[in-house]
Amino acid sequence: MLGDMMNQMQEMQEQMQKQMAEQSFTADAGGGAVTVTCNGAREITNVKIDTTQIDLEDVEGLEDLLVVATNRVLEQAAEYEKSQAGSMMNNMLPGGLGSLFG
Template sequence: MTQNPFDALAGGGGLGGLDLGALLQQAQQMQDQLQDAQQRLAESTVDGTVAGGAVTVTVTGAGELTAVQIKPEALDGTDAEALADLGDLIVAAFRDARAQIDELAEQTLGPLAGGMPDLGGAGGGLPSPGQLGF
């Protein structure tokens, strides 16, 4: 048998007719877009608020807490219970901000993470974007 067993896969023009150069170029473009989106996300900030604005926190897209604003009415006394309540409000405001950041990240990064090119059946065993860590 003189026929190369890989000729059937190649389709005459490479791996299943797949242009590897174009695929690599597309992958590089996607990586650049993802890095740009990650940078934009890291530079953004969101405010999380609770109790009608009694406590507001500012968090960066990278999850860094940068500011806490407390209105006087958030403190209903100076005893230990009132301070514990204030602590709970701060945590709740932070969680609100984190939820907003998660939503912003999904909007910013989601289209890029799910945008793997169609490999025309040649890459049936390739991992999904989530398995690649995107």
């Protein structure tokens, strides 16, 4: 019984990781001057810089925008992962007990 439950948990976790990697999140900073995209596994997949909106001589400003956009997109991915993990827990527990975890 416990072994079956552990196998089911592992399968669900693997399925969730695959689903997370397929998700895409995008965030920007500076009104779209910098846009960063990541997947649900929190891997940065794209960075776009709109050179018409920034001063290329202001390296420090560009770095700041990159940090802000990256933090925003990673936060989106983390929130999504948190909601998926909660959903997985609700699905695993017997009727009504899933709500104990949020």
